[in-house]
Amino acid sequence: MRDHAPRLLSSPASPTSPGFWRSPLRGVRFTAVLGLVLLAGITVMFVTGLVSYAAYNPDLSPVNDKTPDKGILGFYLFAWPTGPTWLYRLTQGVHVTLGLTLIPVLLAKLWSVVPRLFALPPARSLAHALERISLLLLVGGALFEFATGVLNIQLDYVFPGSFYPLHFYGAWVFFTAFVAHAVLKTPAAISAVRRMRAGEPEGPEGPEGPEGPAPEPDVLVSPRPAEPTVSRRGALWAVGGGSLLLFATSVGRSFDALRRTALLAPHGWADPGSGPNGFQINKTAAYAGIAPAETAADAWRLVVRGRSGTVRLSRADLLALPPASAALPIACVEGWSTSAQWWRGVRLRDLAALVGFADDPPDVFVESLQRHGAFRSGALRANQVADGRSLLALSVNGEPLSPDHGFPARVIVPAAPGVLNTKWVARLTFGDL
Ligand SMILES: Nc1nc2c(c(=O)[nH]1)N[C@H]1C(S)=C(S)[C@@H](COP(=O)(O)O)O[C@H]1N2
Ligand SMILES: [Mo]
Secondary structure (H helix, E strand, O other): OOOHHHHHHHOOOOOOOHHHOOOOOOOHHHHHHHHHHHHHHHHHHHHHHHHHHHHOOOOOOOOOOOOOOOHHHHOOOOOOOOOOOOHHHHHHHHHHHHHHHHHHHHHHHHHHHHHHHHOOOOOOOHHHHHHHHHHHHHHHHHHHHHHHHHHHHHHOOOOOOOHHHHHHHHHHHHHHHHHHHHHHHHHHHHHHHHHHHOOOOOOOOOOOOOOOOOOOOOOOOOOOOOOOOOOHHHHHHHHHHHHHHHHHOOHHHHOHHHHHHOOOOOOOOOOOOOOOOOOOOOOOHHHHOOOHHHHOOOOOOEEEEEOOEEEEEOHHHHHHOOOEEEEEOOEOOOOOEOOOEEEEEEEHHHHHHHOOOOOOOOOEEEEEOOOOOOOOEEEEOHHHHHOOOOEEEEEEOOEEOOHHHOOOOEEEOOOOOHHHOOOOEEEEEEOOO
8 A cells, every 4th residue: 555655646637647557558550459359340330220120121211210311321222122031130130249349449448548538638630639529529429329229229229210310320320439539530540450460569669670760659558667567468358248248149130049048139028839839029018008809809900001002911812812821030230139930921012902902012101000119000001012021920830920020910021020920910002102
């Protein structure tokens, strides 16, 4: 203790003073390694994020997405394909699992540069001021995107409806700052890692050599470093270990056999039990407020509307139509997915044909019996309706759908986000969206 008192007294009290920050781990090289990992990882996050947004059929507004004023930010939207059937399972599994895995790297990276946040003067020039504002967008945007993403997958839509615009616009703000930052810093990061590989020394003064002028001083190295308790390499391994742990406890959400290892996936779901209907359930019939009386044989009628009028079909009527089946997974925006299940029912395009769209199936608006909650309805594109594997499913794995899986009938579409697979379907409206 006697040893420490004088040191504390002499330590600069304000975080704006470089001497305040004493970790010997900080330095351009430590930051560079983490920064290059984030450069690759966040680029994949951005691409899979846009892909996820496109998969949601957001321009079938106002049904699927109410994000206002997308404008040119919707430039990449296209008709989401219906194959391969595991497409969304892959892209969204990567988005969620990679996002969780990157959290330790992001936090370590922010920690490694935190002294710069306090550096004085706040701005030396207009250019410097702009750079610092872009850094605020970068740091704030990263924290915002990771926080909203984690909340969404853990707490099951704490902000239903508003998650999409928040995460969507947040991504654009963040990614713009990220690109500017990456363009400015990547060359320095690569050369820092090269020097580290070559085993060159470093310090506040930078390596000295006979050839040419000494490079810029390393502003991230503490001018009065404390005694190291762990090496830089050790610290990087710890960050990597944290990422590995998150990966190992997350990746199981995408695989039936590993689901129990997905410790970080929310476990508030109903136990699906075993048997043909024994796979992941998102919202139960009880949660959705579906009363058994509404789905009974004498009560439930599917209403199909289209060009030639309206038809009403009982479950027995549907079972009498030409049957079709397809092996398709369910892949939720929250990152979990099931392996392919064997669905059997009626083709959506055959239902379109019943109401006047014999050879040109249009978009369809799907409404559920459900009266409360976020996913009472969804819109599917013409290309999805036209695919012969897109079904109004009546049974799964050889048994009638269970109430929780959408009895009497649910939509199932290849490669689409789970949210478009509306359960407890009450009405299909073809065309005229
Ligand atoms: N009516 C209705 N359909 C719905 C939902 C819902 O809450 N209500 N959830 C959707 C979401 S977000 C997903 S991921 C899938 C999940 O299907 P499962 O619960 O059968 O696994 O159903 C979709 N269909
Ligand atoms: Mo979902």
